[in-house]
Amino acid sequence: AQRVTQPEKLLSVFKGAPVELKCNYSYSGSPELFWYVQYSRQRLQLLLRHISRESIKGFTADLNKGETSFHLKKPFAQEEDSAMYYCALGGTSGSRLTFGEGTQLTVNP
């Protein structure tokens, strides 16, 4: 079974501070991990996929298979980063995404 855990429902930081949104997963096969972002009352947008190893809007995430984690990090948070962030797990090709419960990030001025 696929399972994604985001332990923090709410996370509040000040502008310019580092931010880390935690994500742990459980999956017996070879996982594909994603981070999606949802700005207020908008659609979910893909932020990062682990296979790309890219940095988007200053965010990075590294897949740690030993710790079964895919934490999202940004060294200097901006106010416009305030949003809901979902970690998502997909399995082998064709399987659907399983989402974590989401972390609401608030970046204060």
Next chain:
Amino acid sequence: DTAVSQTPKYLVTQMGNDKSIKCEQNLGHDTMYWYKQDSKKFLKIMFSYNNKELIINETVPNRFSPKSPDKAHLNLHINSLELGDSAVYFCASSHHSTPEAFFGQGTRLTVV
């Protein structure tokens, strides 16, 4: 614009009514989904269709019936609406070779 689009964006209706939400994607994907986002912002998959065939049907009341006339469309019909059906419903699509999904803008359903 290449996208997943769903209509209507907002839907307010009375208990007991029947309503439909439409979804269309022009991304050339062969898999489409319906997700429900509840008041706590939890996202749960409801249905998945691949090439017009039902692949996933999670524990959803049978008042909810998806219909896929072709692989670019996946509509959701809901009978006898209840207060607990109030939520945001998201349509999404993906290519069969990847679970990466593209989402519509959501339909905010309010049952009064």
